[in-house]
Amino acid sequence: MASSLDRWIRMWSHLSRRRLKGEVDEELEFHLEMLAQKYESQGMDPADARRAAEERFGDPGRIKKSTFRAERSRVKQRNRAVLMDNLRQDLRFAFRQLWKRPVFSGIALAMLALGIGANTAIFSVVHNVLLRPLPFHEPDRIVRIWESRLEQGWERASVAPGNFWDFRDMNRSFVDLGAYRFSAANLTGGEHPEQLSQGRVTSGFFGEVLGVRAVIGRTFLPGEDEGQGEGNVVVLGNEFWHSHFGGDPSVLNTQMTLDGESYTVVGVLPRGRPWLDFADVYTPILREFEAVRTSFELAVIGRLRDGMTLEVGRDDLASVARRLEEAFPEDLAGIGVTVGPSSEWVATDETRRALWVLLGVVGFLLMIACVNLANLFLARATGRVRETAIRAATGASKGRLIRQGLTESLVVSLLGAGLGLVLAWWGVNTLIAMAPGNIDGLSDVTINAWVLAFTLGAGVLTGVVTGLVPALQASGSDAASTLRAGGQSIAGNRAHNRLRSVLVAAEVAVSLMLLVGSGLLIRSFGELMGAERGFESENRLIASVNVPDQYGPDEFLSFNQRLLDRVRELGPVQSAALVHIRPLSGGSTGLGFARPDQPDPEGGTPWASWRLVSPGYFETIGVPVLRGRDLTADDLAAMGDGPLPALISERIAEQLWPGEDPLGRTITLWAGQTESPGEVIGVVGDMLERGIDQGPTFAVYLPYFPAGFAPDIVVHTAGAPTALVPRLRSLVAELDPNIPLSDVATMEDMVGRSVGSRRFTMVMVSIFAGLALLLALAGVYGVQAYSVAQQTPEIGVRVAIGASKAQILKKVIFQAMRPAIFGVVLGLGGAYGLTRFMSSLLFQVETSDPLTYAGVAGILVVAALFSAFLPALRATRVDPVIAFRTE
Amino acid sequence: MPSPKPESKADLLKGTLDLLILKALTFGPRHGYGIARWLEESSRDLLHIEEGSLYPALSRMEKRGWIQSEWGSSETNRRAKYYRLTASGRGQLSSQAQGWERLVEAMSLVLHKKQA
Incomplete structure (x- = not known):
């Protein structure tokens, strides 16, 4: 080993150009001097001898130059060969190490597979949904x-x-x-x-x-x-x-x-x-x-x-x-x-933002995995400190040692990336199954060449980052003092411990940021689901009845009436009604509205959505009629003479007649267009018509006159609404076999769809934040366990001179909590800075929501205490006699 | 005085320097000066070699793996670079030598031909 190390060192010194030049000079000068000496011994005087030597030798300047050029090309080629040779050795060494320590390798690979897999999965979605070009020419x-x-x-x-x-x-x-x-x-x-x-x-x-x-x-x-x-x-x-x-x-x-x-x-x-x-x-x-x-x-x-x-x-x-x-x-x-x-x-702003946030989140997750891995390598480097010191003392260069460390971490991280790819393949399919249907391009997400390149890049980066820190540390320690200290370099350990604390603080900080992000999204979602919707969704079924355009007005009305009559006869039906655009569908209609007796307000005519509804719609969908009355069959019959009978939402009443009774008043509908007069016959509650996260709209409800709009039927059932579907279908077929029923959904489905993308973001971020927390706690635990093991002799001394268990527990826990608390503070600041990028994903929750910050900080401190406690408990059981023996 | 008389010496043919160096090293490691002296003696100083040109050639041959170099100390106790033949260099020597002899044979056959 030593002789091959020797060879490497010579190789590396050859890299130095000046040294090579010196050697060429020395070799050629030797020749010239020997030659001159020979001539002198034949009786020449020194100056003549030198001249004669140079004549025989050729122009020294020219020869030096061409020799140096040849030498440099030779050394370069040899270095390359040596590099390849070293790489082969390092690889063999790395695989042997992996094989020899299955637990270490297993933990490291699992963490990397998780981190890189999550990144690959999310990147493949980002790539397919956001980065892939549209399928059109130019x-x-x-x-x-x-x-x-x-x-x-x-x-x-x-x-x-x-x-x-x-x-x-x-x-x-x-x-x-x-x-x-x-x-x-x-x-x-x-x-x-x-x-x-x-x-x-x-x-x-x-x-x-x-x-x-x-x-x-x-x-x-x-x-x-x-x-x-x-x-x-x-x-x-x-x-x-x-x-x-x-x-x-x-x-x-x-x-x-x-x-x-x-x-x-x-x-x-x-x-x-x-x-x-x-x-x-x-x-x-x-x-x-x-x-x-x-x-x-x-x-x-x-x-x-x-x-x-x-x-x-x-x-x-x-x-x-x-x-x-x-x-x-x-x-x-x-x-x-x-x-x-x-x-x-390519994607809506919200989808775009959500995907970038997710990519950021998994990036942080990988960062934590890297920190843990660096910690593992660091702990192992400390264990191997004596071996490293010997190699350094026998002349292995710093560069060589660092390269060997890097080879090892690269092997680990590339293997991890391979496993991550498998995990990502599985993860993408799960993700597609979970995702809401409104993200274009999600269903055909694949692991393609770009994704592979991304994974490879992530693997290499991970390997370099995790390998460089311990390798630099190891090569930086002073060989002589390490050997003198019997392999337990005090100075080296202190530096390692400091680095380890910094790494723990960093991963606690990062996981706290992710938890704050997920906390904010969970709180938002709670707000969203708790928001006053203005309608009921329980036991409501909705379906489109595709009455064809060829139906004449009378045919249309009589079909609608027969349909409602027959549906109401079905057993579990409490009420049924028609509407021309179902709630939460995103479909929109608009009309301008105004008070005929007042000029238009500043900022132009306000805009309301309008719906054609059959009598009983409000009862069926669970919207209260606050004043006046619901529509009746007579309203429909009387249409055409006089103003349109209309129900308005509460917000319109407040807008046009604040503090007054709107009943019986005239409202101008389609203001600025057809200017149709309407009569307010009732006021209904506001409902979230456009979507649960959209806020209430102004709404006007009119009798369902035949205007070419095929109806949706809403049914309020006594029991599970889906049980009604086959009977509804056969009933419609009885009335007209050419009319299909489509888009059958429960109102619960509609609500779920409306909040689908928010739920998706929340669930994904929470899963990744949870994983990040687990990894960070594993990190805290690992470092604590390691440092307790290291301090066993010291603790032994303390026990021997009479320290109580409580004192030792306190000291050891305090030691572990210091970096964790530092990380919590750092993470709170980081979260405050970063969460503003997700403000558009939140619903009625501020990015600086104090409840979330306090809650998450509390959870992290308690969890860190818990993971520091187990190793600390072990410290209290140290038997001084045994502790001294290990010294 | 050994002042060279160029017209009485043979110029070195291209490619033959390698062969001479390989031959010089068959009797054990030598430094560059040693190779030059051996060539001078064994050719009875009939060859015109610019001795400096040995060195780029040595480097090139080392790159090809025919010889190996190592620093050692000379007879006069000075640091000098010694060259040694490798196994592949030995193989090279025998195949180059054969090639050379065939060439010489062919040349003399041609040059001694008396009639057209």
């Missing part, structure tokens, strides 16, 4: 376009069809604009009728604007949105193609019956989101001349011409808007446009 040229009325406070409305066609024809900076209308169609001809989601698009929507091609067949042809072409054509979404036709290409040119009409399948779209798998089937929008300009119906996107910026496109459309405003001053007063880049489609 997506930075694609934009989303909205209409705006900034004076009325809305910036992003869908575009009215009349305006869309003008925007498309009159702009100069877009290749094409495309429009998309969300719709639905009943598919018949199969065993059961089925409701399909239907996207209605302009001809250029897929090809010109998104730049996608059909995987088989074609997308729409120019002119198909203007009624030309080969009759009814339909393009299938990829998911639908697979779920209904098993991905069979022979689907082309087959016929489908949608809403009673026959359509020819002409193509299938590629997979992807957004837009592509939004709907099951796609049909062309038909252009109407004289299309409406005040009904906001179309989602509009556009592809900018090459070289045009978003700003140029926006200004261009704004100038078109000004021309439209001049042409239609009544309908389009104040019209503007908002243009947003397609990068916004």
Whole structure:
């Protein structure tokens, strides 16, 4: 061993260029002098002899240079070979060490697998959801376009069809604009009728604007949105193609019956989101001349011409808007446009923020795992201090020792990364199963090359960080004093102990920050679930009844009435009613409202959502009628003559008639649009209509008149609501076998879906924070146990001179708690600084919530005390006699 | 005086220096000066060698693994670098020597040919 060490040292000194040069000089000078001596002994005088020697030798300067060059290339090659040789030795050594200490290796690998696995899993989600490019050609040229009325406070409305066609024809900076209308169609001809989601698009929507091609067949042809072409054509979404036709290409040119009409399948779209798998089937929008300009119906996107910026496109459309405003001053007063880049489609701000926070959280988790691992290596380095000292004394260079330590930690961390990858693969599947459905791109998250690269990087970084600290420590200790102290270097231990305390403080601090984050999210979620919703969700079932457009008004009303009558006859039904957009669905309708006897308030007309409801809706959904009365069948019958009978939410009553009785008053509905008068017949409680975390809206409820909106039926049951589903289905089939029931859910499901993403974030952060706490406590325990073992002789002395058990316990625990308390204080400060990045994820809880901070600090202190206590107890049982013997 | 008379000496053919050095080391380790002296004696000073050119050649040969160097002390008790033949160097010597002899044989056959 020593001789090979010797060789290495010589190798490394060769690296020094100056030394190499010196050696070349020395060798050549020796030759010249010997030669000169020879000539002198033949009788030359010294100067002549030297000249003759140089003549025989050749120009010394030139030869030195070329010899040095040859030598440097030789030494470089040899060093490389030695490096490889060392690496092989270090690797063999590292694996032997791992194998020899299975407990150490097991703990280290488990911690690393956990840390790296969590990071890999979350990174693969982040990569797939946030970093992966959109599935379109040159997506930075694609934009989303909205209409705006900034004076009325809305910036992003869908575009009215009349305006869309003008925007498309009159702009100069877009290749094409495309429009998309969300719709639905009943598919018949199969065993059961089925409701399909239907996207209605302009001809250029897929090809010109998104730049996608059909995987088989074609997308729409120019002119198909203007009624030309080969009759009814339909393009299938990829998911639908697979779920209904098993991905069979022979689907082309087959016929489908949608809403009673026959359509020819002409193509299938590629997979992807957004837009592509939004709907099951796609049909062309038909252009109407004289299309409406005040009904906001179309989602509009556009592809900018090459070289045009978003700003140029926006200004261009704004100038078109000004021309439209001049042409239609009544309908389009104040019209503007908002243009947003397609990068916004990747994920909502909240999803984005939640994922980055999660990535940060698992990053911290890995940090704690690293600290623990560094501590383990450090403890082992102390155990091997004598061996290291001997090697240092026999000439192993610092660099060599550090490299060996690093090789060992890299081997451990790369093995850990491999295990972590397995864990991540499992974790990603669990995560997908747990996640709410509204994160695009989550379902096809995979471990791809980017993820592998990330994992490898995490492994290498971990190895370097955990290996460098102990290796530097070990190589830094003074060999001579270590050997003199019989392998128990006092100075070395003191430095190690200090470092260990710092590491403990760091991991306590980091885990505290994570716990504060998770605590804030848990508190938020508690607030959210405890929030006053204004409606009941228990034992409520909701389903869409897809009454087709072909039903005439009378047919529609009589169908609705028969449906409600029959449903109410079912045994467990307490009440049933219809609504045209179900609560918490995110679907929105808006109207401006005003008091006719008052000028518009400052800041423009307020905006309310409106719902068509059947009598009994409020009772069924559990919203109280505070004043006045519910709608009746007579209200519906009387519609058309006089003002619309309307119920308003409490907030509207307070807004328009503060302190007055609103009953019987006239309210202007669709203010600024159709200006329809309504009569307030009742006031109902506010409800969280848009989502549990959205706050109450202004709401207006009107009789369910036939306006082309298929109803949702809400049923309040006596027992479990899902038991009713089959009977409801067969009942609807009895009334009309072509009407499918769809989107069946309990109100509890709806509530769950509404808070799904918040719950997901909370659960994920809490799991990782919990793991972090466990790792940190394991760290505190490990360090405490180690330091008690180290101090056994010292404690023995104390016991021998009469220290009581209580005194020893106190001293040992105090010693362990000092870094922990320090870490708690540090962590509180860090949490205060970092949690503000998650303020948008919180609901009615401040990021500085004192309750959370105090609670988490308390939990950590108690837990740290507990994990310091067990080793301390062992310290009190030290038998002085045995303790001295170990010395 | 041994002032060299270039016209009476043979210039070294390219590639033959390696062969000479390998041969010089077959009788045991030598330093560079020692190699030069041995070559001078054994060729009866007929070869014109620029002695300095030995050193880049030695380094190159060491890189190829034919020889190994080690610092030691000389007959006059000075630090000097000694070169020793390795097993692969020995193999190299015999194959180069064979090649050389074939060349010499072919050359003299050609040069002694009397008629066309």
